[in-house]
Amino acid sequence: MRFDWGTFGDTEVQMMIWILLLPLIGFTIQIFVGNKLPRRGDWVPTAAIGGSLVLALSLFVRAIKMHKPDLLVHTAHPEGASVADTNGLAINWLTSASPDGNFVFAFLFDNITAVMLVVVTLVSFLVHVFSIGYMHGDKRYNRFFAHLGLFSFSMIGLVLSANFLFLLIFWELVGLCSYLLIGYYFEKESAANACKKAFLTCRVGDTLMLIGMLLIWKHTGTFDFVEIFDQVAKATAANGGAPPDWCLTAGILVFCGPIGKSAQFPLHIWLPDAMEGPTPVSALIHAATMVVAGVFLVARMFPYYMFVPDAMLVIALFGAVTAIFAATIGITQWDIKKVLAYSTVSQLGFMVAALGCGSLSAGFFHLMTHAWFKACLFLGSGSVIHGMHHHQDMRQMGGLRHKMPVTYWCMLLSTCAIAGVPLFSGFYSKDAIIAATLDPHAGFQGVAGWEQAGEGFLWSLPSLLIPIAALMTAFYMFRLIFLTFHGEPKSEHAEQAHESPWTMTLPLVVLGTLGVFGAAPWILDFDFMGHDIWFNHVVTNPTFDAAAGVIAYPAVVPEHHHSWLPVIISLIVAGSGILLAFSFYKWKRFSPEKAAKKWGSLYRWCFNKYYVDEFVLKVVVRPLVFTWNVWCAAFDKFVIDGLVNGVGRTGKQLADGSGWADKNIVDGFVNAMAFMTQIFGAIARIFQTGFLQHYLTVLAGGAAAGTAIFYFFL
């Protein structure tokens, strides 16, 4: 196994344990005693996640500095040493399973984990800080911070899990936190509906993923990622280069989890509604971290997916369709958070498409840069909403750039990043994605099926859709900027808007800076980084040695032969998108209203989100409601219980019948007996005179007669 204990050892594992545990400790303190602490305990989870951030940064720098794309630490399988010999973390969880070891909680740490840990802890920390200002004076302030802490813990656990089962556990826990935080203002009916919808929609994907997991377990007997990959590799080699049949089914089923979690079409419907949660939550959970868990899972499963190009094609298509689908909706929305929500769905589509097209580094790189600028945009929108006294409609805004200069500049920079303006972080990652979609078969060496991949209409679809989506991204993001910050204030709230306190603007500045420089070549001062971004030097695709049946991880990233085509495409789409936005909203060459009228039906479809919600309601929910109300509940009540009561009634009728018989026949007989007795009694009464001497006479006579009989006859 690729493991260098000399440079990455026990200390680092200890650090990982603390990165995971600190937020949990913070949560535990906060949920039980937070309200009694000074400042209602907001500093407890904040300090905890701060600690995690410091440790995560330290790990990140160590990992990246090693320049080893093949870095991999698995605490349950350190090379050449049993678990007991090291301080490796390995908890045997389901002891009754046989053989033991399939359900071991352990850490898997590689470069994508290192990046994810920083993304999660940094955004989480900044959101904690931001919330101190944004949530100030809220009546459930302490609980808000507790939930944030629980979320951080779960997300970190998800990132570190070496085992699919534990990934699922943390996966559901982040879903729980999302549920709790979307429904944070649970007095509002809309929030209560939104949190339920989010959880259930994701659960549909999760259960399909669960079936996929079960299928994997059935064939490999393990949930351990590395072992799954090894076994699939061996089976593929034994099978002459083709993966076993079940791999495709399992791969697609597993991808259903990310479809739900990462809001891919058609399970994206929960994410826009999730904006009912407080804005810092939207930034943390529904933009930067939780929703990318699905992308992370696909990245984690990359050594598996590389064997099944067909599953990768499905992934690529879902991503590309989602990217363009959500972008068209984003163009038409008025609510500032809804625009950002659809933008998030669309950007997640970019990442998924890139992974599907066989580029781990492009998809994951965009995950990271997106975290910076989208978190900044969301927090910026939070700052705007805060300044606007909780109004979110962009038609009421305008002219805010003078009133909220810090927010304005941070959001503008992040908008440049997401639009793909050169030298901003988003430019690099989007460029990498376009390059990946143009050249999907370049991804893997030695894997059967990839030579043909990239041919045919379906494989070329992402390269067609993704640039159009990128153009739309540039357009709707600058539309947002112009509507919100430029022009004249369009309501009194906009006129009275004010800049937010430093706890809110500081995180904006940090994230905005990262959005600009996060991908810059010189950011980590590598000597070999003359022209390329650092990311490409630490994350790369695995390769497959078909002869030996093992997955190989290149120790050095293969040289990229740089093509100018993707750069030109991304420059054109970003430029034209921005130009369009300028001509519509700044120079007013075209009128958005007229354009909307001209393409009326198309506009209505986009504005109404293609009626997916309505479709789901009519085709899925209503029939289900009918099923349980009529088919099941009524069946239970009238048929089963009817049968039971019928049996009961029949029994009672039988009983009544026998009761009648009892009364009229049996009792009749008894009564007849009684009647006879009465008659005999009446006769006997004749002899009962009540006079003692009569009785005595009879007694004496009887006794004499008896004695006579006794003597004479016996």
Add this chain to the structure above:
Amino acid sequence: MQGGPVSGGGAQPIYLTLLTFAPLLGMLAILCIPKAKKEVIRTVAAAATLLPLVISIFLYVQDWNGTGPSHGQAGMRFVEKHGWIDSFHIEYFLGMDGISAPIILLSCLLFFIAVFSSWTINKGVKGYFALLCLLEVGVNGCFLSLDFFLFYVFWELMLLPMYFLIGIWGGPRREYAAIKFFLYTLAGSVLMLVALVAIYLQSGGLESGTFNILQLQELMKSGALQEGAPSLLGMDFQTWTFWFLFLGFAVKIPIVPLHTWLPDAHVEAPTAISVILAGILLKLGAYGMMRINFPLGTALMEPGSGTTIAIGVIGMVSIVYGAFVAMAQTDFKRLVAYSSVSHMGFVILGFAALNDMGMNGAAAQLFNHGTSSAMMFLIVGVVYDRVHHRNLNDFGGLGLKMPYYSGLATVGLFAALGLPGLANFVSEIMILIGAFNAPHTQWMAVVSVIGIVIGAAYILWTIQRVFLGKLNPKYEEITDIDGREAFCQIPFAALCVLFGVAPFLLLDVFRDSIKSLVTFLTVAGG
């Protein structure tokens, strides 16, 4: 289940007798206390249920860390065996293994909590607590009996107090519910009795017969009982006795379509009785299957046989159907009752898988459903005590006025939903893994996940209707959970978290006994 002589001679431990009959002493004591001294009666009941709880914790820990006496007959510990009715070869034979240890612990905990949960009952206090104690004797006795006749006596002993507890202290339709409960269960008992007598006679009858469950299982497996045995309805002896026993136990679980007594009994029963009913009485059916029914039908319990497929389908239908019917309920308690049907379906599915994973999951599900369903009924009880109705559409926004209550309730409800990190997830995923890996139940596992989705739906919808949204102005004055109510719920919440985070604490105890059970069922000879 493997036979063999009872280990050792000498003095036998009396833990299990104490565990079973301590509540009987409590009952006798309560009967001697004057009616008016209600506090004394309650305290005595608490003490009488605390003692078995302490013993069961002690035995559980011994079993868990392996410090108890070595396993005696068929993996049984703490065995007590005395002649009872010698002319019929009936013995007083108690024993405990890894399957019964956790369930006994659950039972004792439930009864202890039930006493506190019933603290506010003011009608007929003396009779109520006396019957409660008697019920515990029956339940604990059932879990510990290794003599079939003794088992049956305890089994019937349970029926009576339950009938009166529902029929006297229940809600408006209590008589209907109590009679329905009684008749259903009685019908099951009759089938069981027929099988019991038939098996006894077949084993040698008055001359050389036995009621020893372990011996009977060996005899049945070896085919010794089959010779010249009467067949019925075209089924051979083993088959028809198996199905008679199965139906007898299945009524108790309950399976669809024998389940309609459960919602009625739950709705009418007072809170504490619902807690016991869902928490432990339902488990008896499943326990009886593991302890008596399946080992007496090893010829039928072949993986992939028609019997296992039928059992699996029953489980699957219960899971999905129960969840769908739960979804349609507007009565909080009815909803929880149907969710029990759904969750107990998982147990049956785990049985049908007939492998270590599925069987372990089923056993763990017995325990975990015990804690989570008990908690859910306590949750219903809290709100019912305050507003005197259970109509889900007439709550709303209670989270605003009852923050602690909604916090605790969320734990219980999410445990029932199968949230990872809480106990039910562990057992349900084990059952699904087990069922998916057995070829004959694979498709059933796939269908059953529908139950998981619908389960999430009705739980979340319940939470929304009770706790979220605008506060219903009627409940402006409602008070949060008090200390006693919290005390009743916290142990269950803690167990849900503990066995969700560290399931090995529970599974370690089950492991060996389950393994030998599965081996006995699936490996020929033995």
